Amino acid sequence: MNRDTRTIFELSRPGRMATAQVPKVPKAPKAPAAVEMADIPVNLRRPSRPGLPEVSELQVVRHYTNLSRKNFSIENQFYPLGSCTMKYNPRGTHHAAAQPGFPGRHPLAPAAHSQGFLECLFDLQEILKDVTGMTGVSLTPMAGAQGEFAGVAMIRAYHEARGDAARSEILIPNAAHGTNPATAVMCGYGVREVPLTPDGDVDLDALKASVGPQTAGLMMTNPSTCGVFDRRIEGIAATVHDAGGLLYYDGANLNAILGKVKPGDMGFDVLHMNLHKTFATPHGGGGPGSGPVGVNDKLAPYLPVPMVGRDDAGGFRWLTQQDVPGSIGRLSAFMGNAGILLRAFAYALMLGREGMHRVGEFATLNANYMAARLAEHGFALAYPQRRASHEFVITFAEQAKTLGVSAMDIAKRLLDYGFHSPTTYFPLLVPECFLIEPTETETKEELDAFIEALVAILREAESDPELVLSAPQSLPVKRLDDVKAARELDLAYRPPGE
Amino acid sequence: MPFIPHTAAEVDAMLDAIGAESIEQLFDEIPSQLRAGELRTVPEARSEMAMLRLMGERARKDQLQLCFLGAGCYDHHIPSAVWDITQRGEFLTAYTPYQAEASQGTLQVIYEYQSMMTALTALDVSNASVYDGASGLAEAVLMAVRANRKNKSRRVLMAETVHPLYRQTVATIVRNQGIALDSLPMTASGVVDPAALNGHAEPPVALVVQQPNFFGLLEQVDELTDWAAAHDVLVIAVVNPTSLAILKPPGQWGEGGADIACGDGQPLGIPMASGGPSFGFICCRQAFVRQLPGRIIGRTEDLDGRTGFTLTLQAREQHIRRAKATSNICTNQGLLVTAGTIYLSLLGPAGLEGVAGQCHRRTAQLASAAVTLPGVTERFAGPFFHERVLALPCEAEPVAEKLAARGILAGLPLGDYFPELSRCLLVCGTEKHSDEDIERYVTELGAALSSTEAVA
Structure with a gap:
């Protein structure tokens, strides 16, 4: 797992550059006001260069390719984020x-x-x-x-x-x-x-x-x-x-x-x-x-x-x-x-007239199938008496009380299982809830695997709650300190000593 | 069935699990009289190949060879790596980073983006981007009204030299909140006059200045900013990010700097592509951070003390604050910001300066070549960057159409925006233009002008 968290700025060295991308290297790189800029009055010119990173092209390509690998995405994982319709985006x-x-x-x-x-x-x-x-x-x-x-x-x-x-x-x-x-x-x-x-x-x-x-x-x-x-x-x-x-x-x-x-x-x-x-x-x-x-x-x-x-x-x-x-x-x-x-x-x-009808049909089929299977396994549907539409709400209010694991804990543990979490704590009026939207483009196998993961996580919550409470374990970072993020605001990189 | 993977056997098994007889039955809570009939306008499904053939045919109709048109959207070279990386599925098909642990890629990219934008503008903080430059300016205006504690006026003074399409957008978005937009008129030189500000009895809550302005001319930003600071007026700077490699950044305008800077990120590695999607940026002083709209990313630590990145200050936002949020905005332009961040990393300070310098040089070269044609002059004299207004001896629009028929976007005829400038073309040079391109432009412009005069 890639745990390098250096920013592109920390890879920077004065004087390095991706030379092939510079249309014409200024003759005197230390002097931003080059000769042909003479018609721009001095008081309207930039006095010193901006603090952008100075890196090679390979460094840039490697850095951002590696960053991409720290993301979950539809093309990597099932992403049943309710109300967001994370369906396949045809290439x-x-x-x-x-x-x-x-x-x-x-x-x-x-x-x-x-x-x-x-x-x-x-x-x-x-x-x-x-x-x-x-x-x-x-x-x-x-x-x-x-x-x-x-x-x-x-x-x-x-x-x-x-x-x-x-x-x-x-x-x-x-x-x-x-x-x-x-x-x-x-x-x-x-x-x-x-x-x-x-x-x-x-x-x-x-x-x-x-x-x-x-x-x-x-x-x-x-x-x-x-x-x-x-x-x-x-x-x-x-x-x-x-x-x-x-x-x-x-x-x-x-x-x-x-x-x-x-x-x-x-x-x-x-x-x-x-x-x-x-x-x-x-x-x-x-x-x-x-x-x-x-x-x-x-x-x-x-x-x-x-x-x-x-x-x-x-x-x-x-x-x-x-x-x-x-x-x-x-x-x-x-x-x-x-x-x-x-x-x-x-x-x-590409969908055409018929395909358009089928979107609603299969999105609804997938959601109702998941809802039915989860209910079978004892999960609490928020609206059990209703048909699910393309998405449905389950609540972990009971588990929060009896097992001490919250919907957020279960969501984090799902990440370890290789699934993006559903939407959590929304709608606001259902406590400890997931809003699950599978979309029409997922296979039955994928839905089944997700259901099995949820079942396994609830079992873990009974046998080894710490595993769930401290999830995720297998991602580039563990749970983040949001309070620190808001109290000690660090919203932009500053060179050491600045 | 396009993009639907179900086999017939699976559908049966799933319906069994649900206890339904048909998919149709799953819609039984919907009143039957509401059920849609046939779709009439949607065509029959096409294969990807047939779709691409149709789209390719249509796209080819719009191809032109040379672009000397800017006016808020610029034809720059985009390094190959920018979109090769941006189009990776991990960036392309992720959503808002609600699960931070599973979104460190997107989150760190945006943190780096925020860092680069604050470096360019010389302001303290940046948000994670908004839709585009024009709507970003509207958000900046609303923000200034909230942020100005010393001046409770709801009148905003906007230079007439701000991009007219930006001014129209702002008018739409702020209209229903009781905010009045006043215009600071331009002088015959195509810029606003700082001395004219003293005629304003009641200072406005904010002053909006674009640098370089719509005509490519440079405003006296130091004087304008100092006047504003002396009268408790916040300064909103609208800037082209490429220009900031050469021009004084908003954070250094006047004695104390502008308060908010915004603009469109399109010049930073985003194709023109009919104007969107690109991204809008907003930067401001630290003191105003809680009035910034949109997502903001912060650096923090995880449980093990390792560096990580997360959404922060969410208490400003609609999903928490609902009716009391700073804005209804729910998205940033994450994908375009990714492209912009990679672009700025590849260019670096020297590269961006090289691009900006080349843009300026090519524009100057284009203008000085064009004025050798009979009857063509530069409409405004003063210092400029990257864009220039040419005055023609006849109406500009038919001339632009003639050049378009020859594969050249000649610039923007200004008559639709400033009726008194209907003989003027706003032209733009970029690093993509060669000596031959500029020679071709001038030759074609000369031919179009002489044929127009012949007809007249």
């Missing part, structure tokens, strides 16, 4: 986005020389409208949270355009992702939480008591973060609509129903999709994501720009604020995470 999609013409396309190139790119985006807009049951799509949001921002900003623009500006509150079920309330606040709204019933649905009576003339809208995920489909969604939609509010669909869990149910048919007015989940684009260690938004006719006038439309000659063109005067505006300098959009489109082309 072909990266090649699609790398076809000559795409990587070198400047974002401000004239439309006449961008027809290939624009056509891909246009087609993707149409596909996403179809799978969501919406009438308008804008691809520009760069992540789910930015899609949420766009969606709630559109809700606000809608109410303001109708002179209905007193609506001040967004309703959010208390199992929601943290991004939902944070987004509502960024859009200038207050947040009111709505409780769930014991079986995981939104408490319709509580919702009815919460709506009113102050209600701008409701943000909700369905299936919810509890891994169940809210059966009374039509009643929820009617309640919010009757109060004059709009319905926002958080597409984090769209994989569960892809090709089976369209959010537009459930009564949602606006949604975002996480292409890095449902459309298999890579998560990249935390990003890039991509969060296109879809709307029905009520909100179409407010969609963020740019979008792609047809021109009179049958070609494709950018739609800007001039075409969509009510637009909430622009969310990035150019066209969001364009390369991710190309990958999602390539994925959709």
Whole structure:
């Protein structure tokens, strides 16, 4: 195991460099203000060189290759992180986005020389409208949270355009992702939480008591973060609509129903999709994501720009604020995470119509299979009376009490077994929980192996609890001191003595 | 079935374990009237080969040979090792490093990235990146409003010379939080005038300055920063990271330095690729670290006292603080940051200076060659870096279209952004350009201009 934790800075030696990468070595390396810079006034020049590492090309390649080997990833391990949809990211999609013409396309190139790119985006807009049951799509949001921002900003623009500006509150079920309330606040709204019933649905009576003339809208995920489909969604939609509010669909869990149910048919007015989940684009260690938004006719006038439309000659063109005067505006300098959009489109082309239906089916099959097998082994499902959607919640509340091992301990021990842990301690309302999402791309053998590992870990917790409590043992580091990290902030390397 | 591994026998065995008769039955909690019908627009499935053929055909339509267009996205050489390593599955297909022990690779890369960005900007701390430069500026503006304890104004003064697409993005994102954006107008020289600041009765909460500005011109950042410091105004610097090899870093502007620096990391090893994904960076003074949005990585120790890296200061973030978080942001651009970190390691201080110097030299060469053409002048005189505004004797847009038809991106026609500059092209040279490339540009520009005049 590689336990070298030196940073690239500690490999640095003054005067060393990856010479092949330097376009032209300055003649006097000690003098940053070389002769040809004479036209830049001295007071605007950098007085000394930045403290970047001075290393050889091989050192760089070896250092970062070795660092990569300290990561778990989908391509190395089963990664059943609930609500994150860690499915296989087809390698072909990266090649699609790398076809000559795409990587070198400047974002401000004239439309006449961008027809290939624009056509891909246009087609993707149409596909996403179809799978969501919406009438308008804008691809520009760069992540789910930015899609949420766009969606709630559109809700606000809608109410303001109708002179209905007193609506001040967004309703959010208390199992929601943290991004939902944070987004509502960024859009200038207050947040009111709505409780769930014991079986995981939104408490319709509580919702009815919460709506009113102050209600701008409701943000909700369905299936919810509890891994169940809210059966009374039509009643929820009617309640919010009757109060004059709009319905926002958080597409984090769209994989569960892809090709089976369209959010537009459930009564949602606006949604975002996480292409890095449902459309298999890579998560990249935390990003890039991509969060296109879809709307029905009520909100179409407010969609963020740019979008792609047809021109009179049958070609494709950018739609800007001039075409969509009510637009909430622009969310990035150019066209969001364009390369991710190309990958999602390539994925959709390979799935095709039938493949799209099967995503939801097999994601649901895998989750229900795991839930059933784990229940057989005595694990406690949080919602045993319900069908699992594409994910499900188990709770270790009992084990925490009787064996003294927490969900976090079990999660860490799973790493020793070569599995990435499921999402832990979320949803917040289930104690000591795992949210498990296997996705459709995993084999039955892999699911079985994971279940066996969990069974083995519980046995260890009975016979040798220290093994579980001190896990992981086999990774590059043991458990980290988060308190020290926050108290003695060390956020950037400084050379010794500085 | 694309990407679904199940055999028919396995499906049966799994349904048995569940106690269901069919996959269909697993959807029995969904009201039947909500069940989707056929998908109409989604095409039939294609093999990878057929998909790549279609994508390849479309991509080829967009190929151009020479790019002299910058305006926030730059055509630099990317060392081969950058993406060979970045595309390793361990980086490409990991998620946010919630399980630190299983994510030390990503975590250490981001720590090194934060270190490099603070070195470049000469500020104390960096976050783990945000989506892009424009949305990063919006986050920086929101951060400044929270961080400025001495000045509770909600008016932000933004130089008119900040990239217009950045200004539009900021307007969208801060609009609903009661923050007003005022414009500090540019002078005839294409920069803002520090003396004009004294006309502001009530000091704004923050001043946004881009260096080099949208036109490639250098602002008087020392004077602007000193005025701000004297009036309890925070300075937000928007900078091109490549330029920081040569230009004074924001942390050293004026007497006390800028407070926040942000910008787009695309020049650091990210292909132009239609503008995204790239990454936005935000650096700031130590005192403001708790107001920084987004992920932050810290170095710490494990139980055995060994060095390790972990997400820290999470109490700022949406998954903990929910409605009270500093931002709703949930991702960083981890993959692009990995590429940027490898790029900066390969270039090092001398290499980055070499790239920046070559960019500047090629831009100067391009501009001085272009003004030998009849009727072509440099629109603004003052000192510049990496970009230049050419004034043509006619409208710029048709000229740019003519050059595009000859395989050359001639620069950005400015009329859409500044109507009074509709005869101007913003051009950009990089280290990729050779003497021959520049000669070809000038020859083609000359031909386009004479044919345009002939028509006129």
